[in-house]
Amino acid sequence: MKPARVIALASGKGGVGKSFLTLNLAEALARMGRRVVILDADFGLANIELLTGQQPEKTISDVLAGKCTVSETLITGAEGVQLIPGGRGKPEDAELCHGRMSGLIHAIDQLAGEIDYLLIDTSGGLSPTDLQLAQAAGEVMVVLTPDPVAQADAADYIRSLRNFCGIQQFGIVTNMIKRQREGHALMEALQEKLGFDQDLVLRHCGQVPFDQDIAKSSVNYQTIMQSRPDSRAARSLQLLAETLDRRRLSRAVPGGMTFFLEQTVCAGGI
Numbered sequence: 041m042k043p044a045r046v047i048a049l050a051s052g053k054g055g056v057g058k059s060f061l062t063l064n065l066a067e068a069l070a071r072m073g074r075r076v077v078i079l080d081a082d083f084g085l086a087n088i089e090l091l092t093g094q095q096p097e098k099t100i101s102d103v104l105a106g107k108c109t110v111s112e113t114l115i116t117g118a119e120g121v122q123l124i125p126g127g128r129g130k131p132e133d134a135e136l137c138h139g140r141m142s143g144l145i146h147a148i149d150q151l152a153g154e155i156d157y158l159l160i161d162t163s164g165g166l167s168p169t170d171l172q173l174a175q176a177a178g179e180v181m182v183v184l185t186p187d188p189v190a191q192a193d194a195a196d197y198i199r200s201l202r203n204f205c206g207i208q209q210f211g212i213v214t215n216m217i218k219r220q221r222e223g224h225a226l227m228e229a230l231q232e233k234l235g236f237d238q239d240l241v242l243r244h245c246g247q248v249p250f251d252q253d254i255a256k257s258s259v260n261y262q263t264i265m266q267s268r269p270d271s272r273a274a275r276s277l278q279l280l281a282e283t284l285d286r287r288r289l290s291r292a293v294p295g296g297m298t299f300f301l302e303q304t305v306c307a308g309g310i
């Protein structure tokens with residue numbers, strides 16, 4: 041059995057497009073025939089399910105409270121992408137203590153074997169929950185934009201994961217790009233900020249242009265893979281999906297997702 045790939049979409053700063061990219065990337069992978077599940081891990085303020093236009097009956101909070109299984113929470117969106125809704129508006133859910141993180145990981149393990157990808161839409165930042173999720177995922181893709189604050193925060197985020205979680209390989213997606221080669225320039229600036237570190241590997245997986253129509257839309261989260269598949273942004277997202285599908289962002293862990301997730305928790309996480 042091929043183990044599912046678990047990829048956390050992360051950033052140092054909010055508002056860089058993690059939720060937008062997660063959803064559209066999931067659809068792009070699904071179009072390639074992959075079975076994709078999204079975990080909305082913005083616990084406490086989860087909102088990605090709003091996009092599907094469906095009101096979730098059960099959320100991950102119910103799973104953690106032992107009221108239902110992960111499968112019972114799943115919402116199905118476009119292209120068959122499935123979503124595990126996060127809890128909304130419960131401050132106690134915003135941070136997962138160690139026991140609850142372990143519960144979450146066990147719950148998600150139930151899906152192993154049924155999916156090809158689990159994409160984790162994190163809340164962004166350096167909270168213990170976000171760091172633990174990134175560590176548990178095994179593959180981390182950091183979203184970088186031209187915003188100077190986002191750039192500084194991305195460097196801090198990568199440094200923290202490197203120092204506290206031992207993660208040395210990262211995928212980078214540059215988003216909201218307005219000029220040709222701006223993504224490359226951002227990558228160079230990021231490398232420079234991080235200084236020389238021969239163990240740290242940053243791989244630029246793709247760049248997604250700034251899209252006026254997305255920015256102007258009153259709908260916060262829209263999937264452009266459906267509505268405007270020929271737009272530059274949609275085409276770049278499809279390319280990103282193909283790039284991701286070709287090669288892992290970091291080395292595979294023997295035993296696959298279950299083993300790795302269990303191991304992270306047993307080791308005490310962060």
Ligand SMILES: Nc1ncnc2c1ncn2[C@@H]1O[C@H](COP(=O)(O)OP(=O)(O)O)[C@@H](O)[C@H]1O
Pocket residue numbers: 051053054055056057058059060061164215216217248249250251252254255260261262273
């Ligand atoms: N490439 C892009 N072009 C234009 N607007 C974008 C792009 N990517 C994301 N956005 C918009 O930026 C806002 C923040 O995106 P979001 O996915 O919520 O960020 P995050 O999840 O990182 O906080 C949303 O309104 C989203 O539609």
Ligand SMILES: [Mg+2]
Pocket residue numbers: 058059060082161162163
């Ligand atoms: Mg978000």
